[in-house]
Amino acid sequence: MQHAEMMESLRSLLESADHVDVKTVTSSVDMKSFVAGLINWRPAWARVLFRIRNIFAKWCGLEYDFQPSPKLTAETVPTTPGDPVDFFELHAYSPERLYVMFASDKHLDAYLAVVPEPGSEGLVNYSVYTIVMYNNRLGPIYFNVIRPFHHLIVQAMVQAAAKGVEEVPCAAC
Structure with missing residues (x-):
């Protein structure tokens, strides 16, 4: 897929989304190091929130037994659409231009671009976009419960990733 087609695909996702938020940061790191930093960021307080999320997800009948992937480096960041990226799947990649990850469950589909x-x-x-599409009535209920924590976590992920992958704490490493 060419870059223009990917950007059009992102535009299409944004237009059909039920929720979009964007976090921005300025950094000296390259895109693959930035993505590795996003995925590797796992401080203790965020791990506690994910455990609480897992209890809520189980109660809602959603997937909840997520095991983090090994630490990524700029060299090991997946670049082939369909490859796993932690609990996401790579949706689209254009070097130094666009990196879109995708996660789906019965209640919603989420993209992190x-x-x-x-x-x-x-x-x-x-710019790190969260794009959410609800799949059923549980989608907005679930997302509105986790939304305040989502904003805290993604903002902290973005700030940590901007520092570079080597400075990001990773409990699973």
């Missing part, structure tokens, strides 16, 4: 843009003095302005 990383879009870098050149900044000043060699820096990169990253």
